Amino acid sequence: xxxxxxxxxxxxxxxxxxxxxxxxxxxxxxxxxxxxxxxxxxxxxxxxxxxxxxxxxxxxxxxxxxxxxxxxxxxxxxxxxxxxxxxxxxxxxxxxxxxxxxxxxxxxxxxxxxxxxxxxxxxxxxxxxxxxxxxxxxxxxxxxxxxxxxxxxxxxxxxxxxxxxxxxxxxxxxxxxxxxxxxxxxxxxxxxxxxxxxxxxxxxxxxxxxxxxxxxxxxxxxxxxxxxxxxxxxxxxxxxxxxxxxxxxxxxxxxxxxxxxxxxxxxxxxxxxxxxxxxxxxxxxxxxxxxxxxxxxxxxxxxxxxxxxxxxxxxxxxxxxxxxxxxxxxxxxxxxxxxxxxxxxxxxxxxxxx
Numbered sequence: 130x131x132x133x134x135x136x137x138x139x140x141x142x143x144x145x146x147x148x149x150x151x152x153x154x155x156x157x158x159x160x161x162x163x164x165x166x167x168x169x170x171x172x173x174x175x176x177x178x179x180x181x182x183x184x185x186x187x188x189x190x191x192x193x194x195x196x197x198x199x200x201x202x203x204x205x206x207x208x209x210x211x212x213x214x215x216x217x218x219x220x221x222x223x224x225x226x227x228x229x230x231x232x233x234x235x236x237x238x239x240x241x242x243x244x245x246x247x248x249x250x251x252x253x254x255x256x257x258x259x260x261x262x263x264x265x266x267x268x269x270x271x272x273x274x275x276x277x278x279x280x281x282x283x284x285x286x287x288x289x290x291x292x293x294x295x296x297x298x299x300x301x302x303x304x305x306x307x308x309x310x311x312x313x314x315x316x317x318x319x320x321x322x323x324x325x326x327x328x329x330x331x332x333x334x335x336x337x338x339x340x341x342x343x344x345x346x347x348x349x350x351x352x353x354x355x356x357x358x359x360x361x362x363x364x365x366x367x368x369x370x371x372x373x374x375x376x377x378x379x380x381x382x383x384x385x386x387x388x389x390x391x392x393x394x395x396x397x398x399x400x401x402x403x404x405x406x407x408x409x410x411x412x413x414x415x416x417x418x419x420x421x422x423x424x425x426x427x428x429x430x431x432x433x434x435x436x437x438x439x440x441x442x443x444x445x446x447x448x449x450x451x452x453x454x455x456x457x458x459x460x461x462x463x464x465x466x467x468x469x470x471x472x473x474x475x476x477x478x479x480x481x482x483x
Contacts, residue, residue, distance in 0.1 A: 130327050131297055137326040138306035153227040153252035154185050160247045161208050174203055186225045188216040197462020210380055211239025231257040251301035258291035259304050263311025269343040273332035278346040355391045355429040357398035358384040360416055360474045366454050370447035382461040399433055407444040410435045416477045421466040430470045
């Protein structure tokens with residue numbers, strides 16, 4: 130199985146920028162960005178991020194706000210925070226160079242079993258296994274592995290198979306071959322079995338079960354979440370708040386938000402914002418609504434223009450408050466949803482005479 134897959138990979142692999150480098154830091158960055166994000170989206174982000182933070186030392190020395198700003202639009206911002214924390218540990222514990230083994234990599238923030246195996250095998254040539262969604266699908270079909278995604282016995286079997294298969298020459302290329310094969314040939318739907326280099330060994334192909342394996346994971350219905358946002362103008366600036374590190378949009382900047390019921394009247398929503406900001410808030414009017422579909426949530430952002438007798442500068446509900454011009458706000462780490470809300474607020478003319 131190894132020989133045919135490696136040969137297929139050599140002939141058919143996509144020309145991706147992180148495959149043209151031997152720099153462990155650049156390879157690590159690509160693996161983190163590729164988690165739950167498509168290749169076509171990642172490429173320009175990876176290139177810009179490397180230009181801005183070319184080494185682990187540069188990343189570790191950068192303020193978190195700069196790192197989050199460089200990540201803006203990629204989503205799953207905990208990846209960026211863990212990347213920053215791990216870079217600082219790489220500098221403090223390993224002299225700025227990533228450790229070369231999966232065992233040591235696992236001691237760093239944000240390194241799970243997959244990321245450690247990917248970096249150790251691709252960057253350092255260790256015979257370290259990895260299992261992501263693509264690899265799980267390939268192995269499930271090749272070896273007729275039963276069970277739903279997430280089932281403990283199934284996951285143990287997949288990792289056992291991956292550990293056995295990676296042993297041999299070019300372990301990094303072999304791991305990439307498995308992932309590439311799952312992404313381009315052994316696809317979730319309409320797999321290209323006639324182009325598969327190992328179909329003669331594939332139990333699912335022999336038994337006509339390719340469409341059955343792996344069984345589709347039942348997705349939970351997204352939960353509805355409504356946030357009221359305080360749009361508070363003053364002298365050409367707006368009030369921004371940085372959320373707590375834990376939870377949705379953790380550690381990111383936003384127009385100060387408070388969770389509300391979907392149909393809560395605007396005056397009562399303003400009262401919730403006053404409680405969050407720790408100061409009196411006067412409702413001036415509604416500026417519109419922004420809706421975003423997140424992986425696990427249907428998000429509604431209600432923009433409320435507010436004012437007050439005192440401008441808040443700190444509150445226990447947020448890590449930090451800051452009054453920023455639109456240009457200053459563009460350098461903050463902010464989610465795509467919050468950026469859309471800010472754009473809507475600015476388009477309403479809220480700063481004209483504010």
